[in-house]
Amino acid sequence: MGRLLWSALELAGFEPVLASEKRSFDSQGDADFQHAMKKQGSAEAEALIAKWRARPEDAPKGWFTYHIYHKAPDWIGPTVCAALDIPYFVAEASHAPKRARGGWQMGYEAAASAIRSARAVFHMTRLDGECLKPLIAADNALVLLPPFVDIETFIENAAQIDIDAAVTNAGGRKDVNNLLAVAMMRGGDKLMSYQQLGAALARLKTPDWQLLVIGDGERRREVEEALAPIGDKAVYLGAMAPDALPAWYEYADIYVWPACGEAYGMAFLEAEGCGLPVVAGNIRGVPDVVKDRETGLLTVPGDAAAFAAAVDQLLADAPLREKMGQAGRQFVREERTLAKAAEILKSHIEGVL
Template sequence: MKLAFYAPMKSPDHPVPSGDRRMGRLLWAALERAGFEVELASKLRSFDKAGDAAFQAAMQEEGRREAVRLIAKWRARPAEAPRGWFTYHLYHKAPDWIGPLVCEALQIPYMVAEASHAPKRAAGPWESGYAAAERAIRSARAVFHMTRLDGECLKPIIPPGHELILLPPFIDMEMFRKNAAPVDVAAEIARAGGRSDVQNLLCVAMMRDGDKMESYRQLGQGLALLARDDWQLLVIGEGEMRATVEKALSPIGDRAVYLGAMAPEALPAWYEFADLYVWPAHGEAYGMAFLEAQGYGLPVVAGDLRGVPDVVLRGVTGILTSPGDNAAFATAIDDLLSDPARRQSMGERARAFVAEERSIAHAASLLKSHIERIL
């Protein structure tokens, strides 16, 4: 059965890597693993960062034209038409102007994953995008939400007879391991000026403005409160905010070891080497790196906000602290660095959690059961 796939925020073949693009690709792979034939319906990117009414109007018209094109194409060749439409990540800044029109014309079910609904955006610079996203969500036969928080926000606008389904974030650890490249971790740390006789904290994050930058600031403030000297922070990431990140981490001095950007295949070696994964996760939907780290048996210390509890089991695979509580963050790290047995136990549970509950196989099974019933 063929499904049309569309990601208005960022197409899965977009040249710029991001967590959003990665989850789009994972969903595509999970749908294929579930037995569906997946076709990219459109590459139109409706994302409006600034809240520009003229841009939103232009995107609406461009979306209408795309819908007309697709409707004509599939009506002319009905054997090639999809049985359903699957949109990934729509919200007020990236509404789906295409899918609902196509589904109405072809009388096929519309389905969405990782939709967000924020009533506070009903008026203001994203007013039209908010209205379009809400209409699309209301029209969807199935809405797969990836965090419990999103589910609570979506529940009031799901019509009777339509489904709201929890599809937790997931990862393809088999592929991650298969593509892993050998890395001389000790040599890389030495080259970056790090030490070989300390415990290693790890964070993997792009250096960009906004939420990532705020997490780096909180990380520097929290780590500065550690009263011990047997650790260093391995920082994997690069970006236009590099100088600002270095300033944010300046309170820990040369304990911050900058390793630069790395290809995905190099990351497994670092997850296996590190002792603890640390990241405040300010403003993040959930954080794919948490799943990667846990998949390699690395326990986590993170902020307890938004979708983080959907990817880190509180007190089981890591410790979650109140957002912005730098002292609690530092205490959690200190506790785990002081207790290797607890750290090992959490790491083992983390590995099992990802393998059993956050795997692509688990996601594919869930998608298959719900979508086949709808089609």
């Protein structure tokens, strides 16, 4: 999404320049680490301020930061903006009041302060928007920028793949319905999603199907254990480059993913853009990218029986799959495009500048 936002800013007529490569992410809630990041951020901010004051012709007209939250606050941008008197913009911020105390308190407070200072905060889900509302000053804007993909480029760059051979080589079968999941094999929410997926698919009543799994990672063994309930119906295809994915989205019959803890899920948009209906958990930002009963079916989070019933429904109804696939293709290619995102960014950023 960071790269897509960069492309959207360029399409909107702006000239983005990477000001810093500093990464403030703190996965542990370590106060000492946050203090160190604050100190390093302050030093980097002062260096940038000095550089741009010495060469004002090179100074930016505004600052744009992507994905601020308690684990990854912006220790640089607000300081630079205050010193140079330029506006601050934020995309995909999130605000979780439950983090006001505990290991991430310092990061939480820094993120909240940065969000309050932003002239425009672009949020990508309705849930995030509701949480951010209390931080938005009367003169600043809270703007919905729905998740988007550059689906045209995604399709144009698609690699040619011998799908049948790849499936056979991985131990899969031909002439069955293909479910598809694309996800890294790591701990936390990803592993939990694989576990829920295995439990749900083991309940399917439809006999002729297999699960194509694209992804790899350090938790491969645990993922295989999670999918053990479906036995040899799990076909592991390994990690793939992005240009390989369109062919698999086109080949599969249903995209399946419980989406535990998912912010929204870029793979859902990719799948829909390729005409693939979705079954997913109705959680967090997923309803912002999957239109329930139009482009797919959303189920109660963690309800294995409901997830299985939704998959069975689509497996048994090819016309419904086709209808949802076409609706998904239209939704992504008309409403969730790079051009639409550029239009929103251009309107609100230019309005401030």
